[in-house]
Amino acid sequence: xxxxxxxxxxxxVLAALALAGCGGPLxxxxxxxDRLNLNDKDECxxxxxxxxxxxxxxSFAKASFEQLWGAKYKEVLGTDxxxxxxxxxxxxxxxxxxxxxxxxxxxRFIGVMAMYQRKAEEGMKRHxxxxxxxxxxxxxxxxxxxxxxxxx
Numbered sequence: 001x002x003x004x005x006x007x008x009x010x011x012x013v014l015a016a017l018a019l020a021g022c023g024g025p026l027x028x029x030x031x032x033x034d035r036l037n038l039n040d041k042d043e044c045x046x047x048x049x050x051x052x053x054x055x056x057x058x059s060f061a062k063a064s065f066e067q068l069w070g071a072k073y074k075e076v077l078g079t080d081x082x083x084x085x086x087x088x089x090x091x092x093x094x095x096x097x098x099x100x101x102x103x104x105x106x107x108r109f110i111g112v113m114a115m116y117q118r119k120a121e122e123g124m125k126r127h128x129x130x131x132x133x134x135x136x137x138x139x140x141x142x143x144x145x146x147x148x149x150x151x152x
Contacts (some may be wrong), residue, residue: 024102025099025100025101025102026099026100026101026102026103026110026132026135026136027097027098027099027100027136028051028097028098028100028110028112028135028136028138028140029095029096029097029138029139029140029152030049030088030090030095030096030097030098030139030140030141030142031090031094031095031096031139031140031141031142032044032046032047032090032091032092032093032094032095032096032141032142033092033093033141033142033143033144034092034093035092035143035144036090036091036092036093036142036143036144037092037116037117037118037142037144037145038144039117044091044092044093045117046089046090046091046092047089047090047114047115047116047142048087048088048089048090048115049087049088049089049090049112049113049114049115049140049142050068050085050086050087050112050113050115051085051086051087051088051098051100051110051111051112051113052073052077052081052085052086052110052111052112052113053081053082053083053086053100053103053104053107053110053111054077054080054081054082054107054108054109054110054111054129055079055080055081055082055106055107055108055109056080056108056109057080057108057109057111057129058080059076059077059078059080060077060080060081060109060111060127060129061129063076063077063127065113065126065127068113068127069115073085082104082106082107085113086098086100090114090142103132107132108131108132109129109130109131109132110129110130110131110132110135111127111128111129112127112128112129112130112140112147113126113127114126114127114142114146114147116145118145124145124146125146125147125148126145126146126147127147128140128147128149130149137151137152138150138151138152139151139152
């Protein structure tokens with residue numbers, strides 16, 4: 001009888017630990033490089049970043065930077081976006097966390113858009129989308145005029 005009780009208690013503890021690992025706040029890590037968003041005087045200028053909570057990644061991934069700019073994103077993303085984008089400012093040579101808190105279950109992806117002052121050159125990424133479950137293990141690094149993902 002004690003073996004059954006011990007097994008039941010162990011199963012309950014393991015289930016509670018598993019649930020605790022799945023929940024909790026999502027904290028994103030941003031890092032500004034030494035040479036970030038240089039102006040005409042070769043000075044670093046902070047970059048505004050917008051973080052989108054997404055049900056699906058298709059429309060965000062396919063959209064151009066210009067389509068996501070300003071209020072236009074609502075038309076482009078439609079019902080794929082959950083709430084308003086979360087803004088954060090990134091400075092050169094600095095790591096900055098963003099606590100998104102506990103996300104609604106419908107959020108499956110995180111979209112990140114870096115709003116540099118200059119137009120990106122061909123092939124330079126200024127927005128990325130990642131799976132919600134992978135977002136916390138990534139570093140969103142802003143280098144010069146591009147946005148890169150790196151594993152922690």
